[in-house]
Amino acid sequence: MEESKRRHTREGFADALLELGERDPRVVVLDADLAKSTQTYRFKERFPERFFDCGVAEQNMMGTAAGLATTGKIVFVSTFAVFASGRAFDQVRNTICYSNLNVKICPSHGGITVGEDGSSHQSIEDIALMRVLPNMKVIVPADYYETREATKTAAYLEGPVYIRMGRVKAPSIFDEDFRFQFGKARVLREGKDISIFSCGLMTWEALQAAEMLEKVGIEAEVVHLSTVKPLDREGILRSVAKTDLVITAEEHSIIGGLGGALAELLAEEMPVRMRRIGVRNKFGTSGSSEELLEHFKLTSHHISKAAQELIGLKGTR
């Protein structure tokens, strides 16, 4: 894909914040000394009175966000995903989710493609951590357009929402006319042989994998599941009923994230063979984002390989 079609998801977030800030005076934004990285500085420049830098203190930021929400504000909070979900987990749990407050936690730097900063900054547990909390909704958008639209939608969903963005530019899958549907699985490519469920940056890899599979005569269905919670039960089961084989692909641990969520649903409702593409119970490491995707076996090639293995097992038990 040419460079011009790759854009930062956090740019979409910042564009949405400006639009929201313009039309709704209730929108306020908090950051923890990462406004330049997360792009919230653009909101700060336009609406300085409604932006609060909380310094390097994520726990207090989450509590402050909760307090602002009790006064009727729609509060967006940003930092890096590893801090939003991990560092301040108890605050998100007890002060935001338990009280079901309108705090939208929208971190950048989710996943392994954080790159050279290494493991301390690579968030590969956040989907699991946020998904387990009652009242929390979890969205992992694929590109600039989806992030922008999801952010605008999240502002008016009741209660807390977690929107996970990445560091690197994401290939554009959607376009200017994209309409986000919260809680809906989106079939991006139809197929009858195997279902590939993916979120975030990995949806691009899934689409590439489907192209590879087509060349060897396999029709893969690619289902983009940007809403990881609540899961679109009907949408998922519809696809799985057709293909009977499932691959999940996410820039996250295979434990507790999209793969975990699908495994929970399918084990109860429609047990089928599945493979989870993700980081396999390991910490990250420094490297370029491309190198890391390859190192942790997250690229389209690995998805395609796993699909072929699963299809080879069809009919066996």
Next chain:
Amino acid sequence: MKTRAQDKEGVSLPEVERELKLRSRLEEIAKGIRWDVVKMIGLAGSGHPGGSLSCVDLLVCLYFYKMRHRPTEPFWPDRDRFVLSKGHAAPALYAVLAKAGYFHREELWKLRRLGAMLQGHPDSKVVPGVEISTGSLGQGLAAANGMALGLRLDGRDSRVYCVIGDGESQEGEIWEAAMLASHYKLGNLTVLLDNNGLQIDGRCSEVMCLGDIAMKWRSFGWEVQEIDGHDVVEICQALDRADEASRPGMIIAHTIKGKGVSFMENAVDFHGKAPTREEMEQALREIEES
């Protein structure tokens, strides 16, 4: 300049007669609240009597003297806000809210039971008058900061009050919040420290010494006052003085854990242990006779 206290009472604070009236009114209420606290924890068979009893006078002065609020309209936009950061003192807050008329007093006797409105720690989704859920220590002050920022953004003159504990002050988030309130000059925020000196494992000074607590808050840029946390008139005066500051206010209230029940006073064991039936009866008698 007229303080809001004067608006309510019609005369200025230092007048002796008014002070006496105020003292007797608030002390009478506090006595009733202590009775309810002991009774509800005794009936529940679990809970935190020590830290509930130590902050009763602070809560009574807030709800029955200082705060602008409407018990029949808990979401009145111009109300003052209160956050009980030391959420385990919930019984004191519940008893005060019931007395003020937020809900029926009968609810108190169902504390901590399955299906009860009154959870072990405050749940804002179900209890009228509870602004935000607390219980995990160190988190309420941050929420109070957010409320103070939000009210200021809206141009309201409502104030935000928050009670924190001394043991709780060992949480790092308290100091993160202390910085933010000072940085954003939250003059509409007053915090009361229930400085009872004890925590679950023993004396705060032995478990994890807080050092010079007044100096700490001063150095964080707060307007600090130190008072006797069981003298209702002193509490009211300190609350009124805090209105005038352009910085966040810290009232260090020196209190006695278990205050009002002889065998609970300064007794570490009664941090998180309910009285037995006999102890409850004795405690109730003591309070009645006080």
